[in-house]
Amino acid sequence: MWCMIGQPKEKPYMDHQEIIERENQAMRATYAQQLRFRRYLMAVTSYLIGAFMVGLLVWLGYLTMEYYLYFIGLMVLINALFFVLFKTGLNLRFSDPSLTSLQIVASTILTVQISYLVTDGRGILLLLYLTSHLFGVFRLSFRQFLLLDAFSIAAYGLMLQLLIQNRPETIDINLEILYWAALIIVLPSFALMGAYLNRLRERLNERNTHLNKALKKIQELAVTDELTGLHNRRSIMSELSKEWERTERSGNHFCIALMDLDLFKEINDTYGHHAGDTVLKRFASLVSKELRSPDSIGRYGGEEFLLIMPNTRIIEAKTVTERIREKVAGYTHDDIDQGLTIHVSIGIAEYQNQSTQELLKQADTALYESKNNGRNRVSIHTTHLFD
Numbered sequence: 001m002w003c004m005i006g007q008p009k010e011k012p013y014m015d016h017q018e019i020i021e022r023e024n025q026a027m028r029a030t031y032a033q034q035l036r037f038r039r040y041l042m043a044v045t046s047y048l049i050g051a052f053m054v055g056l057l058v059w060l061g062y063l064t065m066e067y068y069l070y071f072i073g074l075m076v077l078i079n080a081l082f083f084v085l086f087k088t089g090l091n092l093r094f095s096d097p098s099l100t101s102l103q104i105v106a107s108t109i110l111t112v113q114i115s116y117l118v119t120d121g122r123g124i125l126l127l128l129y130l131t132s133h134l135f136g137v138f139r140l141s142f143r144q145f146l147l148l149d150a151f152s153i154a155a156y157g158l159m160l161q162l163l164i165q166n167r168p169e170t171i172d173i174n175l176e177i178l179y180w181a182a183l184i185i186v187l188p189s190f191a192l193m194g195a196y197l198n199r200l201r202e203r204l205n206e207r208n209t210h211l212n213k214a215l216k217k218i219q220e221l222a223v224t225d226e227l228t229g230l231h232n233r234r235s236i237m238s239e240l241s242k243e244w245e246r247t248e249r250s251g252n253h254f255c256i257a258l259m260d261l262d263l264f265k266e267i268n269d270t271y272g273h274h275a276g277d278t279v280l281k282r283f284a285s286l287v288s289k290e291l292r293s294p295d296s297i298g299r300y301g302g303e304e305f306l307l308i309m310p311n312t313r314i315i316e317a318k319t320v321t322e323r324i325r326e327k328v329a330g331y332t333h334d335d336i337d338q339g340l341t342i343h344v345s346i347g348i349a350e351y352q353n354q355s356t357q358e359l360l361k362q363a364d365t366a367l368y369e370s371k372n373n374g375r376n377r378v379s380i381h382t383t384h385l386f387d
């Protein structure tokens, strides 16, 4: 959001940019949640592959059907739990809403149990540890990864200890230690890969933030008058079109005012261009302070400004612009010259179903009248008003 001079800091309504920004945020949040759910579905797929592999062990006679059903039951339970967490949005209450660590812990516990229950073919189950840890590569920090690795290695170690204690005759101890050593070696390498991907992701995020900032700045520059900080001509004309469309739909009223600094050329000629610029900036600031939040003001030309007053009848517009005129006239630019005052001539017109061009022309005619009648005054364009 860019900041126009004189716009109140806290607005009682959301403007167009704020609405867009909020919509974007909501869209990003929805997209992130969809992405998490897609990753969860990937995890479900890897569970199914796991179920198939364990099924092969059953077929080979290394695991009883009873234990296999226990494995399938637990697998369904775990996945149903995560499904509910993602679908109800409860996952958003966790510090990591992707629940990556939790999912890896759950699948590790399941795999360790099956590793304990099989009578042979334990080596194939090592692949399940690796696939579950693969998911962490996308998400976890190096530290989180190491913690998970430590957990998995310790769980496997504990399982091994129980095997040695309870069924030493069914295992080849050297081979089992070799499996464990493989885990100890391979899992930390995943952590390194994860850390590398994390760094890449961070760099990408930084670059994105940078680009977003640059884009905002460009958008800001595209609509802002550099000198005064008000809307530039293109932007205020676009505001006028929007107000015209809004009012046409709602059947409400709005007014515009063209404001032109009086004898401004003399300021430039007498005090220099820099002093002229200072006066323009000050004028912008003075006027902005007098406006209500729905009003918009922009620099229409060199020392000419266009004010749009939504939901306003001509009598109210007259009151507002008279107040502006008085404020401007009452300000002394002592830093330029002791007691120096600048005046503004104003022409106002009310929307009466005419086109924006016609409306501008009417305000301009009224402004011309103010100039002709001695300047420092507000004139109303009255044609059509009482039709």
Ligand SMILES: Nc1nc2c(ncn2[C@@H]2O[C@H](COP(=O)(O)OP(=O)(O)OP(=O)(O)O)[C@@H](O)[C@H]2O)c(=O)[nH]1
Pocket (backbone or CB within 6 Å): 227, 260, 261, 262, 263, 264, 265, 266, 268, 272, 273, 274, 275, 276, 277, 280, 301, 302, 303, 371, 375
């Ligand atoms: N300092 C400065 N002067 C500007 C800028 N844009 C326009 N001007 C000057 O504004 C002056 C406008 O002069 P005129 O159009 O003759 O109008 P005026 O002197 O205000 O006389 P009236 O409008 O009849 O009261 C010109 O001298 C322009 O050079 C600007 O950005 N900075």
